[in-house]
Amino acid sequence: xxxDELLGTHRQELRRGxxxxxxxxxxxEPGYGYALLKKLEAAGITSDGNTVYPLLRRLEDRGLLExxxxxxxxxxxxxxxxxxAGAELASQLLADVSDLTASxxxxxxxx
Amino acid sequence: xxxxxxxxxxxLRSIPEAKRAxxxxxxxxxxxxxxxxxxxxxxxxxxAERGVLESLxxxxxLAAAYTGQPAYLVGPDLFPLYxxxxxxxxxxxxxxxxxxxxxxxxxxxxxxxEALTAGISGAINIGIQIAFWATVTFxxxxxxxxxxxxxxxxxxxxxxxxxxxxxxxASGRISVGETAGEVVTVLITMxxxxxxxxxxxxxxxxxxxxLLDSTxxxxxxxxxxxLIALRGYSHVLAYNAGRWTTKLAAYxxxxxxxxxxxxxxxxxxxxxxxxxxxxxxxxxxxADGRQPVMLAIAVTTILATGWEIFRVVARARRASDAxxxxxxxxxxx
Numbered sequence: 001x002x003x004d005e006l007l008g009t010h011r012q013e014l015r016r017g018x019x020x021x022x023x024x025x026x027x028x029e030p031g032y033g034y035a036l037l038k039k040l041e042a043a044g045i046t047s048d049g050n051t052v053y054p055l056l057r058r059l060e061d062r063g064l065l066e067x068x069x070x071x072x073x074x075x076x077x078x079x080x081x082x083x084x085a086g087a088e089l090a091s092q093l094l095a096d097v098s099d100l101t102a103s104x105x106x107x108x109x110x111x
Numbered sequence: 112x113x114x115x116x117x118x119x120x121x122x123l124r125s126i127p128e129a130k131r132a133x134x135x136x137x138x139x140x141x142x143x144x145x146x147x148x149x150x151x152x153x154x155x156x157x158x159a160e161r162g163v164l165e166s167l168x169x170x171x172x173l174a175a176a177y178t179g180q181p182a183y184l185v186g187p188d189l190f191p192l193y194x195x196x197x198x199x200x201x202x203x204x205x206x207x208x209x210x211x212x213x214x215x216x217x218x219x220x221x222x223x224x225e226a227l228t229a230g231i232s233g234a235i236n237i238g239i240q241i242a243f244w245a246t247v248t249f250x251x252x253x254x255x256x257x258x259x260x261x262x263x264x265x266x267x268x269x270x271x272x273x274x275x276x277x278x279x280x281a282s283g284r285i286s287v288g289e290t291a292g293e294v295v296t297v298l299i300t301m302x303x304x305x306x307x308x309x310x311x312x313x314x315x316x317x318x319x320x321x322l323l324d325s326t327x328x329x330x331x332x333x334x335x336x337x338l339i340a341l342r343g344y345s346h347v348l349a350y351n352a353g354r355w356t357t358k359l360a361a362y363x364x365x366x367x368x369x370x371x372x373x374x375x376x377x378x379x380x381x382x383x384x385x386x387x388x389x390x391x392x393x394x395x396x397x398a399d400g401r402q403p404v405m406l407a408i409a410v411t412t413i414l415a416t417g418w419e420i421f422r423v424v425a426r427a428r429r430a431s432d433a434x435x436x437x438x439x440x441x442x443x444x
Contacts, residue, residue: 033137034144050168053141054176057134069136075144078137 019047021097023055024082024090027065032077056080064089115142118164125174134177142167185249188266197245201238206417209234210410223379223400223409284430290350297343301336308332312391324377324385324398331373338370354430355423364420371416378405378412 022045026036033053040047059065064086070077082090119138123131142163149159167173175182185193213230221229252262310322321328345363349355355363377383383405384398396402 032144033141048168049141049145049166050173050176053138054173057177058179075140076136077140078133 015045015047018045018097019051019055020059021090021093022047023052023059024064024086025094027080027082028087028090030068030079030081032070032079036080059086114160114164115139118142118167118170121170122174122177125171125180126177130177181253183253185246185253189249189253189262192265193245193249197242200245201241202421204241205234205238206414208237210413214406214410217379217401217406220401223376226379227375284354285350287350290346293346294343297339297346301339304332304336304339312388314387314391320388320391321385322388324382327377327383331377335370335373338366341366342370355427357427357431360423360427363423367416367419371412374412375409378408381405383408 022040022043023036026039026043031039033049033056036056037047037049037052040052056065056067060067060080063083065080066083067078067080070079119135119142122138123135126134142160145163145166146156146159149162150156154162172182174180209230212233213226216226216229217223252265308321308323308328311319312322313319323332342363345359345366349359349363352359374383379400381398381400386395386398389395389397397404399405
């Protein structure tokens with residue numbers, strides 16, 4: 001495994017846990033799968049359709065997202081939006097991430 | 112029939128009926144969104160479709176992500192139990208099965224070589240069967256919806272790890288006393304063989320008739336004595352090395368097997384005890400490979416060999432597990 005690959009693996013590992021949070025945050029405004037993917041990408045969070053699309057379903061099953069078909073446009077699209085529970089979980093997780101970042105920086109400062 | 116249709120059909124096959132239409136509609140519109148963007152960026156339609164579908168990846172994996180089905184046969188919850196359980200089951204059942212099948216063959220009038228073959232092939236067969244069915248059981252526990260409750264109970268009952276489960280740190284280091292004991296045992300065994308070879312009776316005309324078959328005494332006995340001596344030698348080698356290494360254990364096992372095979376074959380093929388001797392003492396069944404005495408010798412030899420190999424291999428494994436931290440370095444000469 002060369003260095004780039006090593007970095008890639010660890011980055012992926014690091015990001016895996018944040019995809020859920022990113023989706024919940026982004027979906028405080030309603031959005032459909034493909035637009036969400038673009039939105040995440042624009043925010044610098046790259047993820048794949050095969051990760052995000054099934055994830056939306058699972059979050060919906062757990063009551064963190066709700067969905068609605070929008071048939072106004074040429075193509076019917078399934079729009080998702082964070083529920084109250086989803087939004088609350090997102091704030092909680094976001095606070096945790098900030099704490100974690102602070103902790104890591106403090107560790108970095110000390111060494 | 113487009114690539115997209117085929118892709119969707121493949122994904123949907125593994126999606127529960129109730130959700131299928133909804134997933135299909137959503138995925139189709141997401142795929143079309145992707146194609147549209149690629150075409151907008153100047154790609155041609157066919158290449159765009161291919162690109163989008165290939166970036167979605169293996170449909171089976173996508174479907175698994177939708178349904179939450181595990182993408183493995185036995186998951187991390189059950190795997191430790193599987194690792195502990197299946198090898199032990201095989202280790203217990205295989206020798207038993209081999210011996211039973213050999214005994215059945217002999218009882219049914221098969222000759223010793225036939226019986227040995229039946230025993231070995233039976234043992235291999237049972238090993239494969241057990242490995243297969245135990246694996247099927249674990250896969251069932253992992254996958255079957257109704258088994259989920261059972262699985263969580265099994266994991267709760269057996270999977271909770273406590274300190275008591277730590278393997279003992281017996282170092283496997285061999286003591287002088289132990290080695291001396293083994294060497295004495297070897298000498299005694301050799302003595303017994305030589306003693307038995309001197310046993311004889313005399314017939315009506317006063318001619319001496321030895322207990323052991325003359326071919327056995329002249330051909331096999333020296334070889335067997337040498338092999339017993341080699342057994343002792345491997346104990347000494349192990350002492351010098353400080354522990355049973357894998358190589359030494361393999362050597363020891365080889366010596367034991369080389370010893371056991373002729374003993375079993377000779378006993379079962381009526382070539383161990385002198386027939387004349389047996390008739391003289393009025394116990395003609397003594398020399399017969401299908402009568403209890405020779406069968407007992409054969410079975411005891413196999414069991415003892417199996418046990419000795421198991422014992423030494425287990426010690427070699429313990430010693431190599433412990434090797435990094437414990438004092439198992441070779442003794443200085």
